[in-house]
Amino acid sequence: MITKRIVLRFPKEMVDRAVVWRLAKDFNLEFNILKAEVSPAEEGILVLELKGKDDDYQRGVDYLKKSGVKIQLLSEDIVLDHQHCVDCGLCVALCPTQALRYDSESLQVEFFQEKCLACGICIGVCPYKAITISF
Amino acid sequence: MRSIQEINEKIKKKEAVVITKEELLALAEEKSSRQLLEEIDVVTTATFGPMCSSGIYFNIGHTSPKIKLGGGKVTLNNVPAYAAFAAADLFLGASALPEDGPRNSVYPGKFSYGGGHIIEDLVAGKDIVLEAFTYGTDCYPRRSLQSYVNIKDLNEANLFNIRNAYQNYNVAVNSSSRIIYTYMGMLRPEFGNATFSSAGCLSPLLCDPYFRHIGIGTRLFLGGGVGYVVWWGTQFNASPPRSDKGVPQEAGGSIAVIGDLKQMSKEFIRGASIQGYGVSLAVGIGVALPLTDEETLKYLLVKDEDIYAPVVDYAYDYPNRREKVLAKVSYRDLKSGRIILKGKEIPASSFSSLRKARQIMKELKEWIKEGRFLLTEKVGDFPRTGHAPRPFKERPL
Known part of the structure; x- marks a missing residue:
């Protein structure tokens, strides 16, 4: 499935x-x-x-x-804006597919689009509106 | 042993040896305490995260004819400001919301704009719409005002935060069967995740747990500018339970701080929208601790594995003021992203930005190395014992 x-x-x-x-x-x-x-x-x-x-x-x-019909994955419309992101990582634990991950060396949040389901949880959770979707 | 005055003399000559807390922990792996004490003068510590008890006060200057804002109604970008001082002074708290906003009526509310965002916009140099309606007097005849205002035209604009930089804080979980939205973020049912909000061993007040150096008058890094500790924070707890090493095992102390908003930067002052909860302000705070003696070093060497935070249920216990601690977990585990609770591994995530904390520690270190920031001797102590937050005493009418 x-x-x-x-x-x-x-x-x-x-x-x-x-x-x-x-x-x-x-x-x-x-x-x-x-x-x-x-x-x-x-x-x-x-x-x-x-x-x-x-x-x-x-x-x-x-x-x-x-x-x-032209087709694209919805996750391609999800953007993590590093200008807005403070890298707190609040979104990381809530991402169901580990498309958001925390690098404990650089202390930064990374977004792996190919893993993203576009569920949208991170968009609501981010206090700094650093993750957006546009379609 | 060296005095703060001696350290400041070295700073003025640009000879002070300054390192960040992260660098100290790395050096401590290879050097003895004696060597560290001999070689290092100052260690910088920092934290960055939402701190709701933050606000600004500012003076807009006098209009012609003059208007008395005090006692009137004033909004900034449609968000009500506190207008109960003299004619041209206003206060705005980080959690202020537009009067006609949806708040939580469409649950969970987005809280996309409020006091914290106005503070960020002011710092970023954006124009803000000020609207005022008031009564007229013989000396202040004007009754209404609608105008753009900009930080550069304000006489004074100061950040004034009455409770910041908590020593330690709860870890939030949810025991209920539904998702809850709290000031600690979204919490999944059945203990599905945990959130925390301290920078752990980098956090200034955890590096000076008995407030030997930090006190009234301490100069610090505040939001990108220079600020000062003006008092102890509200809800201050002077006697939290402590570990063998003296580390507070719950919220503990906090600080009230002040600083010139005009010096601050959007990098370290950020409006925050907390889903289903409200608006806050993320503040960056850095404190430089003078390595005066062995005791200072001992406390500065605190590691994430030494610091434990209480896990609290935000579905029932927290809202009903039941002071129940489900477990204690270390910041080493919290920062790894997984904790064990009730025999189950659950994901943990943070409100506190360690990347920003690192940035602040480095920036403050540079200020000191360049001789631009001198350390301070505190001019007053925080309460030492017997000062603990009490619950509200409700007396029905």
Whole structure:
């Protein structure tokens, strides 16, 4: 089983096509819509959490890409701003995937994007608003 | 043995040997106490973290015609300031919130802006909107004022913190079955994580646990500028339980400090938004301790493994003022990111920035080496015994 949060960008000409329902029907993927901005004749943005078997997930994502949807992991939109971060490390213990880690030599917090699930816990917890998400 | 005056003479000649607390612990691995005492004059210590009992007072100068802010209502960026001094003086506390803000009504509240952020914005040189409504008098006829203000135009702007740099502090956990949001951060249910908020062995007041050097009048590094200890902090506990080495095993003492806000820097003065709790101000404080005698060195050599903090349940015990300590854990374990509680390993994380503490220790060390910062002999002592915080005595009407 795999759970991923992804951002889907639909080009203008695709906005009126039904696409996402096939993820459930053809690929057995459970999807949860976290954010949707789809209006006629404009680029559409959909943020989804997808849950399913690894190969179903891969096939589903391939299908979306072939349909012309641009896909990116939501975690790519998460940024740790080292200008704002004081490196207290409060977020580190709360990160469920250890995407945030504390280096006890440099005394700094490091963000490993590839491990991030974009759960957003760190965003709320950071007292200095040093972690942001934009999509 | 050397006196503070002797050390200051060396500082003036730029000959003083100054090291940071981290450097001292490293040197202590290879040198004897006697050698350390002979070779070193000053050791710098520091802490950086949210300290809610912080605030500023400032004077805006007189308008024409004049306005009497004292007794009126004043807001800064929509956050109410305390206007109950004379005509042009104001006070703003770190925890102040906008009157129309959502607070915790959308739980957990974000507390994205408040007193602490205004203090940071002022330090950063940003314009702040001041709005005042008051009554008129013969000598102060004006009744309202709406204007931008900037720190550079204020007559005086001083940071004045009534309780900072606690000697030691609780480790927070949550025994309940739901997530709780506290001033110690988000706590997961069933003891899912622990948070702490002291710099441990780097923290100034833990390096001078009996206040032999730190007292009224002590000069220090405050928020990037020079400040002074003006008094002991509120809720001061002169007789906390101590370890064999004299280390306070709970909050213990704290200091009230003052300093010129205009000298300070955003690097060391930061507004903090604590989810579900409120707004605070993170303050950087550094204290340089003179290595006058063996006793000073003994206390300065305190390590994280010597310092234990009480683990307290913030779901039931803390809010209901039940003074129950679940366990004691060392800062060595806390700083490793894992502690053992009730036989289970749980993640621990900190509110205190060790990176900033290190930065402050180094900066203060440079000030002293360059002869820009002289050490002080305290001019008054903190309470020694018999001074402990008492709970509120509630007397129903």
